[in-house]
Amino acid sequence: QKEVEQNSGPLSVPEGAIASLNCTYSDRVSQSFFWYRQYSGKSPELIMSIYSNGDKEDGRFTAQLNKASQYVSLLIRDSQPSDSATYLCAAGRDGQNFVFGPGTRLSVLP
């Protein structure tokens, strides 16, 4: 069974620090990886996608992928209290039917 694992947290970081969120996946054939942010009581929203090994940067967010280690991470620089949310990692083979991890709850402390 394909699985995506994440530490449930909560991960607490002070405002302005770097938050590092990690994810591992079991399906070696996975090609597509996504990070979603979900505020309490809201639906998940897509914040990053990554398909190739290495880093991908978008503003304060950097996604990192290491297919050999089956590992995906999300770095949030200059963390803000508004970044406090649950972050979901998802992986998939062919652009559809992604498997989601349980999410990591991030708390950014003012």
Place this chain on the structure above:
Amino acid sequence: DAGITQSPRHKVTETGTPVTLRCHQTENHRYMYWYRQDPGHGLRLIHYSYGVKDTDKGEVSDGYSVSRSKTEDFLLTLESATSSQTSVYFCAISLEGGGTGDGYTFGSGTRLTVV
């Protein structure tokens, strides 16, 4: 932005009754999904559709059925609701970026309580 709406937003129903949740999209996306989200389990796929009248089961499909008679509508039916089906249900559409995909857009969710 992809237009995707779910209805109802909240529902309380009694054990043993059938319940239908609706997902409506306005942008002609081919793939649509139903997930449930529970504490400790994350998002789990119930059913998905890859076209009109084309559906398939996900990992937690028991007790659920779906229908897609039009591209824009994907219905999820709980045939006889049980307390274990109390959950938040999300519909999603695929942004379809080819072989690797562009991820999903989610609806606002339906909070279902079975008493």
